[in-house]
Amino acid sequence: MEKHIKNLNEQQLEAVTSTEGYVRVIAGAGSGKTKALTSRYAYIVETLGISASNILCVTFTNKASREMRLRVKKLIGDQHDLSYITTYHGFCVRVLREDINKIGYPKNFVIMDVEDQKTILRDIYNEFGITSKLITFKQVLRHISRRKSSQEYLDYIINPTKKEPKNDLDKIFYRYLQKQQRNFALDFDDLINFTLYIFLTDKVVFEKWKQRLHYIQVDEMQDSSEKQFRLVSMLSETHKNLFVVGDPDQTIYEWRGARPEFLVDFNQQFPSSKTILMNQNYRSTPNILTLGNHIIKNNKVRVDKDMFTQNPQGVEVVHFHAKNESEEGNWIAEEISRLVSKEVCNFSDFAILYRANHISRSIEQALVKKNIPYTIFGGIRFFERKEIKDILSYLRMVEFEDDISFLRIINTPSRGLGKKFIEEVSMIAENDNISLYSALQKNIASDGLNRKGAKDFIDLIEEFQKLRSKKKISDLIKIILDQSGLTELFRTDGDTDRLDNLIELQNSIIAFESEDEDISLDEFLQEITLYSDVDLEEDQGDKVKLMTIHTSKGLEFPFVFLCGFNEGILPSAMSIKERRAKAIEEERRLTYVAITRAEKALYLTESEGYNFSTGQNKQPSRFLFEINENFLVRKGEFRKDVDDSHLRMPSRLTGIPIDQEFKVGDIIEHKVWDEGEVIEVNREKGEYLIYFSLIDSKKPINFEFKGLTLIESKTSEDIVEDTAEEVTIKKSDSEISETEDLAKSLQKENDFKSIESDIRAQIRQFASKEYPKDKEMQDYVFSNQLEDFKFMDNVKDKQVKNIAIKDWPEDFTMQKHVYEKNIVSKNFMKNVSDKKLNKYAKKEWPSDFTMQQHVYEEQLEAKNQMIEFEHRDFAKRAEEEWPEDFKMQVYFYEKLVSGEEK
Numbered sequence: 080m081e082k083h084i085k086n087l088n089e090q091q092l093e094a095v096t097s098t099e100g101y102v103r104v105i106a107g108a109g110s111g112k113t114k115a116l117t118s119r120y121a122y123i124v125e126t127l128g129i130s131a132s133n134i135l136c137v138t139f140t141n142k143a144s145r146e147m148r149l150r151v152k153k154l155i156g157d158q159h160d161l162s163y164i165t166t167y168h169g170f171c172v173r174v175l176r177e178d179i180n181k182i183g184y185p186k187n188f189v190i191m192d193v194e195d196q197k198t199i200l201r202d203i204y205n206e207f208g209i210t211s212k213l214i215t216f217k218q219v220l221r222h223i224s225r226r227k228s229s230q231e232y233l234d235y236i237i238n239p240t241k242k243e244p245k246n247d248l249d250k251i252f253y254r255y256l257q258k259q260q261r262n263f264a265l266d267f268d269d270l271i272n273f274t275l276y277i278f279l280t281d282k283v284v285f286e287k288w289k290q291r292l293h294y295i296q297v298d299e300m301q302d303s304s305e306k307q308f309r310l311v312s313m314l315s316e317t318h319k320n321l322f323v324v325g326d327p328d329q330t331i332y333e334w335r336g337a338r339p340e341f342l343v344d345f346n347q348q349f350p351s352s353k354t355i356l357m358n359q360n361y362r363s364t365p366n367i368l369t370l371g372n373h374i375i376k377n378n379k380v381r382v383d384k385d386m387f388t389q390n391p392q393g394v395e396v397v398h399f400h401a402k403n404e405s406e407e408g409n410w411i412a413e414e415i416s417r418l419v420s421k422e423v424c425n426f427s428d429f430a431i432l433y434r435a436n437h438i439s440r441s442i443e444q445a446l447v448k449k450n451i452p453y454t455i456f457g458g459i460r461f462f463e464r465k466e467i468k469d470i471l472s473y474l475r476m477v478e479f480e481d482d483i484s485f486l487r488i489i490n491t492p493s494r495g496l497g498k499k500f501i502e503e504v505s506m507i508a509e510n511d512n513i514s515l516y517s518a519l520q521k522n523i524a525s526d527g528l529n530r531k532g533a534k535d536f537i538d539l540i541e542e543f544q545k546l547r548s549k550k551k552i553s554d555l556i557k558i559i560l561d562q563s564g565l566t567e568l569f570r571t572d573g574d575t576d577r578l579d580n581l582i583e584l585q586n587s588i589i590a591f592e593s594e595d596e597d598i599s600l601d602e603f604l605q606e607i608t609l610y611s612d613v614d615l616e617e618d619q620g621d622k623v624k625l626m627t628i629h630t631s632k633g634l635e636f637p638f639v640f641l642c643g644f645n646e647g648i649l650p651s652a653m654s655i656k657e658r659r660a661k662a663i664e665e666e667r668r669l670t671y672v673a674i675t676r677a678e679k680a681l682y683l684t685e686s687e688g689y690n691f692s693t694g695q696n697k698q699p700s701r702f703l704f705e706i707n708e709n710f711l712v713r714k715g716e717f718r719k720d721v722d723d724s725h726l727r728m729p730s731r732l733t734g735i736p737i738d739q740e741f742k743v744g745d746i747i748e749h750k751v752w753d754e755g756e757v758i759e760v761n762r763e764k765g766e767y768l769i770y771f772s773l774i775d776s777k778k779p780i781n782f783e784f785k786g787l788t789l790i791e792s793k794t795s796e797d798i799v800e801d802t803a804e805e806v807t808i809k810k811s812d813s814e815i816s817e818t819e820d821l822a823k824s825l826q827k828e829n830d831f832k833s834i835e836s837d838i839r840a841q842i843r844q845f846a847s848k849e850y851p852k853d854k855e856m857q858d859y860v861f862s863n864q865l866e867d868f869k870f871m872d873n874v875k876d877k878q879v880k881n882i883a884i885k886d887w888p889e890d891f892t893m894q895k896h897v898y899e900k901n902i903v904s905k906n907f908m909k910n911v912s913d914k915k916l917n918k919y920a921k922k923e924w925p926s927d928f929t930m931q932q933h934v935y936e937e938q939l940e941a942k943n944q945m946i947e948f949e950h951r952d953f954a955k956r957a958e959e960e961w962p963e964d965f966k967m968q969v970y971f972y973e974k975l976v977s978g979e980e981k
């Protein structure tokens with residue numbers, strides 16, 4: 080048997096040898112899907128003799144694709160071109176480098192990451208005189224991404240025409256597009272949009288790619304977005320060999336567009352497809368696996384599959400309950416020390432996982448106290464750090480002379496070239512339609528630009544450009560760091576971390592060069608820009624690893640602590656607020672991912688105390704109550720009300736949390752409004768509609784709300800009787816309070832049939848404008864839009880409805896999205912505690928609740944930061960300068976500390 084299919088189990092072998100047609104593998108946690116994928120790739124190359132350049136293998140992260148390339152190399156040697164083992168973004172870059180010229184873009188277009196986007200925005204803010212007091216970068220970036228979720232903007236960017244922006248955000252958006260266009264710069268959203276656009280509009284190019292890719296395999300399919308799935312299914316049209324692997328139970332990116340249903344419904348989309356189920360787990364002990372199976376079963380949206388293992392039983396899973404966070408941290412540190420000192424294992428065998436970054440603080444303190452070495456995976460992304468961005472911008476300036484890099488480094492380190500100088504250069508560039516750097520070069524002798532700093536800058540860049548072809552990148556970086564003054568800047572800055580990071584960057588480049596001696600500056604920059612993970616090798620020493628559950632995806636560790644396992648943290652209160660029932664399922668999947676990372680031992684820990692994000696005392700996670708007592712041992716001293724609470728607690732903590740506790744007709748008591756009757760139970764929103772006679776009003780009350788007590792329950796006979804009366808009850812109710820509304824809505828109902836055809840026509844038109852050449856997508860958009868139209872037609876909150884319609888007059892899906900977001904935010908704003916900030920946020924965005932919430936949260940975070948800053952004199956100055964705006968205070972404070980502001 081060939082070496083790459085040795086040691087595979089029956090299902091893995093089937094997956095490896097099922098090379099033709101549409102194949103779906105539902106592979107549970109730890110079932111060896113990476114092994115199956117790499118073996119399959121090797122099998123296609125070695126046994127079938129297909130060239131690697133005809134196989135596309137898409138992974139979710141850069142890290143995963145590097146890992147896969149490495150494993151494949153081990154199997155088939157390194158004489159193959161493995162560059163099609165890549166991410167979606169990486170693949171799109173390949174297509175665009177080859178074919179973007181078909182839409183008038185140069186092949187050496189620039190790829191921008193978030194920092195680059197911000198650089199453009201800074202420039203636009205200057206130009207329009209906008210400050211972050213009015214609109215934050217975060218808001219604009221979100222707006223840009225939202226606008227780019229449809230393809231409409233591409234027509235504008237490719238054939239610029241005059242547009243009338245609807246509001247300030249849109250004004251910035253169109254300016255941003257112009258600047259992108261002038262620089263031939265693409266952000267991450269553009270990579271896939273441009274690729275799809277080219278495929279849809281250029282038959283010859285599309286045909287070439289479809290022909291080229293005989294085999295396509297996709298890893299982590301459950302996390303692919305709609306566009307990503309579309310891309311691979313379109314590409315597989317000719318050869319029809321599409322192999323997708325994933326685990327719907329491990330979907331943890333739905334919040335940013337993952338669509339697991341493409342994996343779940345794959346067999347419907349491709350009726351001829353074959354499904355292989357890989358459910359033998361090789362990673363964990365039966366104790367750990369049973370716990371995982373047990374929890375994930377509570378999810379409703381899933382493909383049912385129980386994982387099994389033949390591994391030995393192992394030790395029991397432990398749940399530790401602590402009195403407070405520090406006890407929780409200390410207990411973990413103690414347990415690690417105990418096991419290491421017994422020589423059962425090393426520090427590096429432990430991983431401590433948590434839902435949110437901030438949880439690590441108390442754990443870190445405990446580890447430091449006990450002298451336990453640890454490393455944090457994925458804290459601040461390496462390539463997002465200032466010093467790294469600065470040096471990379473120099474490199475990009477040398478290679479591309481683009482505006483983004485120019486703006487970032489022209490005055491870093493300071494060359495006395497301030498805002499006015501930049502404005503002058505910008506004006507010339509704008510008039511002559513050339514880059515900023517050319518504008519400066521060509522006009523360096525002119526009065527406004529004839530400055531020593533500017534001449535020095537040009538000399539430097541020209542000097543570096545001369546060296547580019549003679550030196551290795553690692554050497555070039557060293558020269559740039561020294562000659563540009565960056566090293567000196569960071570040395571005097573006193574932040575030695577920055578210097579260490581620069582050294583780390585040089586080490587990573589040396590590693591690159593040892594793998595590929597001839598790597599060009601262009602290729603290197605391209606590779607770097609695509610890093611969205613922490614892509615430098617993580618600290619490899621004998622250290623405990625701390626990371627978020629999201630970062631732990633795909634990894635495995637002998638000993639795992641899942642800490643901060645509290646209600647409001649896991650599940651996250653914020654996610655539930657935003658996405659309700661959907662969020663609960665995703666949070667449960669996160670828990671499942673965390674549990675299934677463990678090989679030998681698993682600890683679940685949580686503590687009592689106050690939770691600042693929910694504003695309540697902490698409770699154990701609802702998921703803990705889903706676990707049968709037989710599956711774990713409990714340690715720690717329980718408070719009386721926590722200890723036996725799973726017996727007494729309402730269903731929201733004992734079982735499937737989103738299940739309602741009360742039925743229509745139940746009489747309940749509310750802390751403030753006394754007696755009320757449940758009128759409606761909306762499971763989708765997770766709320767009841769309750770009529771309170773005291774205030775003669777109906778209120779939506781959250782399922783989670785703890786202040787309701789049942790007074791009288793409706794029996795099932797009552798329910799049957801009531802159904803007959805329901806219409807009358809509803810009517811008389813409406814007659815009292817909403818006669819006018821009811822009349823209108825009845826009228827509307829009658830009218831609906833007649834207007835329906837108009838709406839249908841309007842939506843058809845919208846869909847064909849969105850996807851002019853794609854009938855399938857038109858139908859898809861049409862049916863979604865129609866559903867969302869009906870939703871919007873029925874919504875109750877007119878104020879929020881108008882906001883949504885104003886923003887998106889033609890797009891019902893976006894209306895629904897805006898409506899739902901604004902409703903959540905409206906409720907949020909009703910309950911906020913800081914009245915001053917509330918007022919501030921409302922003043923900033925009188926008719927946008929989502930923005931209000933964001934401004935509020937950002938300001939609150941900045942306010943808390945200001946309290947903690949150690950240079951109190953600077954903090955005071957910042958407060959005086961920006962008395963109302965805490966974000967600006969932080970910004971100003973940082974400028975004062977860095978000496979940029981005196």
Ligand SMILES: Nc1ncnc2c1ncn2[C@@H]1O[C@H](COP(=O)(O)OP(=O)(O)OP(=O)(O)O)[C@@H](O)[C@H]1O
Nearest residue numbers: 086087088108109110111112113114361362633634
């Ligand atoms: N057929 C096999 N025989 C023995 N060990 C195996 C086999 N297949 C996989 N393994 C081992 O099982 C472990 C899990 O494999 P792998 O990391 O590929 O799982 P996975 O499906 O990618 O997991 P997850 O989705 O949870 O990240 C690895 O340590 C791997 O070496």
